[in-house]
Amino acid sequence: MRLGGRIAAAVEVIEDMTARRRPVADALKDWGLAHRFAGSGDRSAIGNMVYDVLRRRRSLAHRMGSEAPAALVFGAVLDAGVAPEQLRSALEGDRFAPPLPSDEVLARFLSPASLEGAPEAVAADVPDWLAAPLAASLGTDWVREARALSDRPPLDMRANLLKSTREEVLSELAPFAAAPTPLSPWGLRIAPIEGEGRHPNVQVERGFQTGLFEIQDEGSQIAALLAGAAPGSRILDYCAGAGGKTLALAAATGNAAEIHAFDADRQRLAPIWDRLARAGTEGVTVHAPRDDLSPLHDGMDLVLVDAPCTGAGTWRRRPDAKWRLSESQLQKRTEEQDKVLSNAARFVKPGRRLAYVTCSVLREENAARVEAFLSREPGFRLADAETIWRERLPEAAAAYHAERIGEGAVLTLTPLRSGTDGFFFAMLERTA
Known part of the structure; x- marks a missing residue:
């Protein structure tokens, strides 16, 4: 044509x-x-x-x-x-x-x-009603932040350390000019497409078919890394979906942790089986929506909640979603997030941690949900996510928005600040 x-x-x-x-x-x-x-x-x-x-x-x-x-x-x-x-x-x-x-x-x-x-909403390429929430979430530079959410995205992948190294996967993907991601030590990136170009279908490559790497945005990799999964620990991925973070947690612990993957939506969970097998994971138990999880109550060293959200951090990849999003849908999501957080909190062992993650940049879904949780759950406190970043990513720049809440802090990644999709991270500790 x-x-x-x-x-x-x-x-x-x-x-x-x-x-x-x-x-x-x-x-x-x-x-x-x-x-x-x-x-x-x-x-x-x-x-x-x-x-x-x-x-x-x-x-x-x-x-x-x-x-x-x-x-x-x-x-x-x-x-x-x-x-x-x-x-x-x-x-x-x-x-x-x-x-x-x-x-x-x-x-x-x-x-x-x-x-x-x-008008600012026009320059930012968002519906009028989102101007105020984005300004409250991203500060005075919110228009540039929103415009970065309208750029073409890169193709990010995560080297599966259970089977390979990043250097070996980079060699596999050399024909596509893949390069290391700037923040995640696991990540590889193929630059955004230009003009009429297209990203390669890396899923047909030998490395993908044999589980040497997975497609995963660098922001999602960082969220899994900051969660701090440790060998020998008991971990619950409470909103596991297709299993991207479950796989990252298994690789981070060298298959030496007891990991439970659960999702309330059977259809979202369905791809996890093939992905686990391809990646060579061990010690992962998948729980269907109707399974009884009560034996896990008060027993997890780490609970990861990648909560259902509006996806307001993924507009580079799903731009039609921002035009369909409404205020009522945002309200519905925040109610779901409150419920999910309260349910997930029951599984945290005293003295252990709950990581709350979304792929949204909206404060209503992020810091506001943490504040609401802390008001409901006096047995938890907020950790300092900036300190966690420095511990887990000692060589990475502080490429995030940080917000202080009491003695703790939460982080938001954005395309403009970090080059990733929009992601939010908070770490909650159970004190009693």
Whole structure:
């Protein structure tokens, strides 16, 4: 397909999403099934355009002077580095291409002052209602923080130390220019894609198939590392999901810990079995939603709660989620988080720890939930997560937002500060 046909296809996908209120992945999949002549390169380029529009929909509309899908796609193409003269040349004589915007529109879009006078929520590419929560969560620089959540993400992986080393996996992935992550000692990174490019499908590589590495954002790796799993300890991954952090905890302890993985959603838990087998983990017991966990009460050295959340830290990868998020959904999530934390607290042995993690940057889901928990649970206190960072990551920069709560502190990672997805970490200690 020529560029004009790809632009027209991206417009069609966005119109379908808008009309039917459906997730971007479903709309792209259906378009591909209905247009089987499109090659993998075409589908990748179309997907890039659609995702770029979703990441920066409001700022693109402001700069183009229009919210029409065609205007947004042209804006995304220009924003990805295609010059106007290249665009004109590529679309000349292409009967499938939408009409090219006027020279005046193109000049205004590319002007350094194209976002001058835009409301902060527009410049930040978020719904209006999220401006206040993001400002309260990320401080005076929140617009730049939110814009970083609209960038294309890298592809991060974690070397599985049960089977390999980071250096060996780097050698395996040398054809893809993988490099060590700057913070996690386990991590590898392939840089964000440029233009019409795409990340390699590393899941078909020998190293992935044989369990030498897993796909896992560096922020998620750091959360598992800060949790401080130790050999010989008893650990409960209370919201295990597909098992990413369970695998990281098993590798961190060298298969020398007793680990229990539980999730209330059977479907989320389903992939864990294959992943555990591929990674070569031992000592991991998986508990289904209806299993009786009462024998584990008061018996865990570490309970990790990667709580259900809005995913407001993963907008680089799931940009359609920020446009679907509502205030009522945020309220529902905070209620679920309070319940999950209270349930998980029952498993912590006196004197031991509970790590609370989310992939959100919103204070309502993070520090506010810790404050609410401490008010309900006087037998817990908040540890100083900055001290934990220095102990666990002695060579890493302090690439986080820290907030003091009483004598303790909590941390928030962001794309702008740490180069990771948005993640929150707090460590709670049971004192009685």
